[in-house]
Amino acid sequence: MTLATGSRNERFKLGKALRRETPREAHADLKGSLSRDAVAILAESDRNRVPELVPERYARMSLNPFAFLRGAAAIMATDLAGQPRAGIPVQAGGDSHLMNFGAFVTPENNILFDVNDFDETLPGVDFTVDLKRLAASVAVAALGSGASKRQARALAAATVRAYRLHMAALAKLSPLEVWHSRIDLEQEINRIGNGGLRRRLAGVIAKARGEGLSNDDNFPHLVSGGDPKIVDKPPTIFHLDPKADAKHKLGVERVLATYRKGLNPDRLRLLNRFTMKGIAFKAVGVGSVGTFCCIALFLTGDNEPLILQIKQALPSVLERLGGNLAYKAPQGHRVVQGQQMMQAASDIFLGSTRDEDSGREFYVRTLKNHRLGSISEISEGEALSDYARLCGRTLARAHARSGDPAAIAGYSGKSEVLDDAIASFAMAYAEQTILDHAALVKAKPPAKSAKAAKAA
Known part of the structure; x- marks a missing residue:
C-alpha cells in the first residue's frame, strides 16, 4: 500500500x-x-x-x-x-x-x-x-x-x-x-x-x-471613444515598439493562434465574440519584474472589453530542490496544470502558448482585478x-x-x-x-x- x-x-x-x-x-x-x-x-x-x-x-x-x-x-x-x-x-x-x-x-x-x-x-x-x-x-x-x-x-x-x-x-x-x-x-x-x-x-x-473595475488603479484604463485603447501608465504599462528586436517584442498573431488551438471549444466560442484591438507591456509583481508580460485588449462590437494577460513562464525555482523535479513539458503547461490543480475555480480563459521568434513560453489568463x-x-x-x-x-x-x-x-x-x-x-x-x-x-x-x- x-x-x-x-x-x-x-x-x-x-x-x-x-x-x-x-x-x-x-x-x-x-x-x-x-x-x-x-x-x-x-x-x-x-x-x-x-x-x-x-x-x-x-x-x-x-x-x-x-x-x-x-x-x-x-x-x-x-x-x-x-x-x-x-x-x-x-x-x-x-x-x-x-x-x-x-x-x-x-x-x-x-x-x-x-x-x-x-x-x-x-x-x-x-x-x-x-x-x-x-x-x-x-x-x-x-x-x-x-x-x-x-x-x-x-x-x-x-x-x-x-x-x-x-x-x-x-x-x-x-x-x-x-x-x-x-x-x-x-x-x-x-x-x-x-x-x-x-x-x-x-x-x-x-x-x-x-x-x-472602474476605480482600480492597477487595472489598465482605456481611452474611450470610437477606438478604445490601453492607456500607457509608465513605468508599469506601455505599448510595445513594433520596430524592436525579437527580445523586446511579441509575435502576437502566432502566439494567440497557438493559444486558441489549446482552448476547449466552449471557451474558444466565447473568445471569438471578441476581437483583439491592441497589446501593451505590463510589468508585474516583484520577482516577475523583467519577465516578458503583456496585456491584450479584446473588444466586442459594442466596445465591451476583455483583457488577457500573456505572461512568460520560466522553469520553476523548485527544480533547485533536486531529485526528479525537472519539468519536461512546456513551462506554460506547467503553470496552467498547477493552477487547475490547486485553485478551487480556475480562470475560464487559462491556457498556454509559445513565441517561436523569441523561444519564450507563456501562459494566458484573464487579467486579475x-x-x-x-x-x-x-x-x-x-x-x-x-x-x-x-x-x-x-x-x-x-x-x-x-x-x-x-x-x-x-x-x-x-x-x-x-x-x-x-x-x-x-x-x-x-x-x-x-x-x-x-x-x-x-x-x-x-x-x-x-x-x-x-x-x-
Whole structure:
C-alpha cells in the first residue's frame, strides 16, 4: 500500500509512521551552509529577463526585507534543498508567501479566497516546502511591521496551526468533497476577530459586486471613444515598439493562434465574440519584474472589453530542490496544470502558448482585478494574525486536492509540535532574509538608466 491507496485510517497511520524517518522537531532548524551568494542567485535569471527592467526588479526588492523575500523564491528554494522533508508530495505553489493569496469572483458570483500565483508551481514537492515559505513570510512581515520576535514567532506558529487543523478537517472528507471544497470569503469574515480587517474584507466583496473595475488603479484604463485603447501608465504599462528586436517584442498573431488551438471549444466560442484591438507591456509583481508580460485588449462590437494577460513562464525555482523535479513539458503547461490543480475555480480563459521568434513560453489568463487580488496589502498590525491564519487554511485546501490529506494530517499530528518547529525555522529564515536584503542593498545593483526608466 502507498500513500495514495488504502483506507483513510491506514493512510493516516502511514503519514504518522513517516515521523520516524523525519521527526517533526527536525523542521525547526535552518540546516546546511548559508554561505551561498544570494545576490548571485538572483542574477542567474537576469539573462532571461528584459534587460531594461532588471534594475527595476532590484529596486523593488531593495525596499525592505519583505519585498526582498517576495522576489527571492529562487534563493529560498536553494536553501530548502538542504532542509528535512516529511515525504508527502503535493502540487506545490512554489512561492506561497502572504502576498500570493487573493480573492476571486466565480462565474456563479461567489467570492472565493485562494492561492493566486503559480509561476513556480511544480508537482511532486513535499508539502512542507510551501508551508515553510508561508510561515517565513509571516515572520518577516511581522518583524517588518514592528512586532517583537516573540510575537512574530507566535504568528508563524498560528499560521502552521491553521494549516494543520484545516488539513485534519479535510482528511475526514471524501475525495470529491475535498476537490469541491473552497474558502468562501463571505463565510470567512465571520471567523475574523479583527474588526478593521472584517470591514475591509466586506468592502472588497461589496466593490466586487458593485463597482467592478472602474476605480482600480492597477487595472489598465482605456481611452474611450470610437477606438478604445490601453492607456500607457509608465513605468508599469506601455505599448510595445513594433520596430524592436525579437527580445523586446511579441509575435502576437502566432502566439494567440497557438493559444486558441489549446482552448476547449466552449471557451474558444466565447473568445471569438471578441476581437483583439491592441497589446501593451505590463510589468508585474516583484520577482516577475523583467519577465516578458503583456496585456491584450479584446473588444466586442459594442466596445465591451476583455483583457488577457500573456505572461512568460520560466522553469520553476523548485527544480533547485533536486531529485526528479525537472519539468519536461512546456513551462506554460506547467503553470496552467498547477493552477487547475490547486485553485478551487480556475480562470475560464487559462491556457498556454509559445513565441517561436523569441523561444519564450507563456501562459494566458484573464487579467486579475487588483482590487480583488491584493487583500494582503491590508495584512499589517493586529490584522496580520487573522489574515495569516486564513492563508494557512487556504494553502491546506490547495494541497489537499493533489496530495493525501489523511497522510499529511497523520504526519502533522494533533499536538503543536509541527507548529512550533516550523515557527522556529521561520524565525531563523527571517533573520537570514534580513541579512540577504542587506547584502543586496550593499551590492548596489545597477540603477535604471534614464532610457530604461522611461521605457519601463
